[in-house]
Amino acid sequence: MKMHENTKIGVIGAGVGGLALAIRLVCQNQKVEIFEKNAFPGGKLSSIEKDGFRFDAGPSLFTLPTLVDELFELAEKNPREYFNYQRLPEICKYFWEDGTKLSTLESAQETAKAIASTLGEDEKSTLKFLLGLKKKYNIISDLFLGSSLHKIGTWTSKKALMGYLNIPRLGLFSKMHQYHTTVFKNPKTVQLFDRYATYNGSNPYQTPATLSIIPHLEYNIGAFFPEGGMIAITNALYQLALDLGVIFHFNTGVERILIYESTAVGLSTSKGDFHFDAIASNSDIRPSYLQLLPDVEAPKKLLNQEKSSSGIIFYWGMNKIFDELGVHNIFFSDNYQSEFEAIFKQKSLSEDPTVYIHISSKLEKKDAPENSENWFVLINAPANEGQNWDELVLLTKERVLDKVSRILGYSIREHLIAEDILDPIKIEQRTSSSGGALYGNASNNQFAAFLRHPNYRPAIKNLYWVGGSVHPGGGIPLCLSSAKIAADLYQKNAYFRKK
Numbered sequence: 001m002k003m004h005e006n007t008k009i010g011v012i013g014a015g016v017g018g019l020a021l022a023i024r025l026v027c028q029n030q031k032v033e034i035f036e037k038n039a040f041p042g043g044k045l046s047s048i049e050k051d052g053f054r055f056d057a058g059p060s061l062f063t064l065p066t067l068v069d070e071l072f073e074l075a076e077k078n079p080r081e082y083f084n085y086q087r088l089p090e091i092c093k094y095f096w097e098d099g100t101k102l103s104t105l106e107s108a109q110e111t112a113k114a115i116a117s118t119l120g121e122d123e124k125s126t127l128k129f130l131l132g133l134k135k136k137y138n139i140i141s142d143l144f145l146g147s148s149l150h151k152i153g154t155w156t157s158k159k160a161l162m163g164y165l166n167i168p169r170l171g172l173f174s175k176m177h178q179y180h181t182t183v184f185k186n187p188k189t190v191q192l193f194d195r196y197a198t199y200n201g202s203n204p205y206q207t208p209a210t211l212s213i214i215p216h217l218e219y220n221i222g223a224f225f226p227e228g229g230m231i232a233i234t235n236a237l238y239q240l241a242l243d244l245g246v247i248f249h250f251n252t253g254v255e256r257i258l259i260y261e262s263t264a265v266g267l268s269t270s271k272g273d274f275h276f277d278a279i280a281s282n283s284d285i286r287p288s289y290l291q292l293l294p295d296v297e298a299p300k301k302l303l304n305q306e307k308s309s310s311g312i313i314f315y316w317g318m319n320k321i322f323d324e325l326g327v328h329n330i331f332f333s334d335n336y337q338s339e340f341e342a343i344f345k346q347k348s349l350s351e352d353p354t355v356y357i358h359i360s361s362k363l364e365k366k367d368a369p370e371n372s373e374n375w376f377v378l379i380n381a382p383a384n385e386g387q388n389w390d391e392l393v394l395l396t397k398e399r400v401l402d403k404v405s406r407i408l409g410y411s412i413r414e415h416l417i418a419e420d421i422l423d424p425i426k427i428e429q430r431t432s433s434s435g436g437a438l439y440g441n442a443s444n445n446q447f448a449a450f451l452r453h454p455n456y457r458p459a460i461k462n463l464y465w466v467g468g469s470v471h472p473g474g475g476i477p478l479c480l481s482s483a484k485i486a487a488d489l490y491q492k493n494a495y496f497r498k499k
């Protein structure tokens with residue numbers, strides 16, 4: 001096979017983690033080439049068009065936008081020349097079967113007030129809970145999210161010491177749901193805060209209370225909406241990478257990572273072999289080991305760990321404006337515990353699933369024809385283990401149409417005029433994520449954060465790891481953090497190589 005000329009770093013995958021890492025490495029004066037099996041960048045953060053409607057395919061909630069801005073600033077570019085975003089005044093509309101409705105709002109004060117008046121919680125203690133999340137978040141973020149957990153320096157730093165002192169307060173040894181029942185008296189408030197476990201695809205009845213810090217991002221920093229929809233994040237990062245000289249090979253699947261004497265030296269792709277000084281994989285760890293590194297001993301325990309949830313997503317074009325809905329909407333299950341048991345124990349779907357509806361056309365009018373809306377409807381589902389998805393999708397569609405119609409008080413069926421569907425199998429086909437899991441491994445035990453794959457393993461030299469299946473985890477902010485950690489490790493390793 002033809003050998004292409006020697007370049008510096010080859011990145012497998014143009015997901016948000018791969019794009020961010022490429023940008024960071026170019027800012028370290030490295031040459032970078034990205035190999036992407038799809039014809040488009042973004043991976044899960046991509047877009048779907050159907051019958052005049054545009055839908056963001058995956059993520060819909062944008063938090064910590066400064067992590068994206070940081071990449072432009074690092075490259076000495078003005079992020080506002082690439083993309084813009086606004087803070088949402090209303091974060092989410094919540095609906096329950098008994099007619100209860102609640103909107104959470106951009107400030108912790110307003111949200112505490114709404115929760116007190118609708119759900120009967122004490123306003124002062126709710127506000128104290130929301131504001132108190134900041135301190136816990138900062139400790140965890142310093143210790144877990146910003147550095148490699150696989151370097152001794154991380155564990156002996158001053159920040160780590162602070163973390164150890166605060167361990168009893170971080171909730172590592174209690175469950176999220178159990179903790180919320182000690183803070184709130186109304187089961188609906190508990191359910192509202194338990195829902196944040198799904199932000200990394202976990203089960204609130206099993207995940208440690210540490211994850212209760214997630215709402216801090218929304219109520220103390222903000223939920224944001226990019227101009228042009230979530231796809232604007234991918235487009236902006238792709239454009240920045242192009243402007244910095246990153247070379248993209250689309251429609252080019254990587255088939256093997258070439259290893260010589262325990263060192264990554266190149267990539268074998270559908271379009272030939274390429275030699276590199278270092279490689280980074282933005283592909284899920286499972287296919288990376290099993291398909292791209294068949295001769296390397298894989299960390300089996302890690303690869304076989306429980307996966308995060310996946311989802312069934314209906315992309316529905318609706319020929320009506322639904323005034324009672326906002327940008328983000330939740331129609332809660334009447335039995336949340338049995339919904340999570342169905343997903344994580346029975347590996348199936350609940351008869352009464354929680355329905356999430358995101359409508360970007362509320363703000364981005366061109367995403368839907370006039371007097372219409374683009375509904376992104378997500379139902380949490382188990383990762384694929386061979387379930388009959390065609391049957392589950394049909395069943396779920398009926399349940400969702402019935403549930404939303406029941407709660408809104410009128411039938412929505414006749415307004416559905418366009419449809420596309422993703423299920424765990426299709427998510428896996430589109431992004432190579434194992435079982436179609438949305439966030440890599442689940443965090444359903446207190447050690448999950450410590451058990452994610454590192455961003456670099458000395459056992460395979462010059463091979464770096466980035467994206468939602470490795471440290472620190474899934475979701476756009478954590479994938480961006482993984483790129484920062486991997487780039488820092490590359491820089492340190494390069495420094496020691498030179499010495």
Ligand SMILES: Cc1cc2nc3c(=O)[nH]c(=O)nc-3n(C[C@H](O)[C@H](O)[C@H](O)COP(=O)(O)OP(=O)(O)OC[C@H]3O[C@@H](n4cnc5c(N)ncnc54)[C@H](O)[C@@H]3O)c2cc1C
Binds near residue numbers: 254438
């Ligand atoms: C339906 C859904 C809803 C979500 N909601 C949110 C949300 O609201 N907020 C949030 O922050 N996060 C959300 N997430 C999670 C978020 O999308 C992911 O954590 C993040 O986008 C993953 O990025 P990544 O860098 O791991 O790469 P991925 O997006 O997984 O992309 C990996 C890329 O690598 C390519 N690739 C893999 N193997 C190869 C190979 N061998 N050769 C060439 N290319 C290869 C793939 O084609 C793909 O493009 C959601 C995800 C989904 C699917």
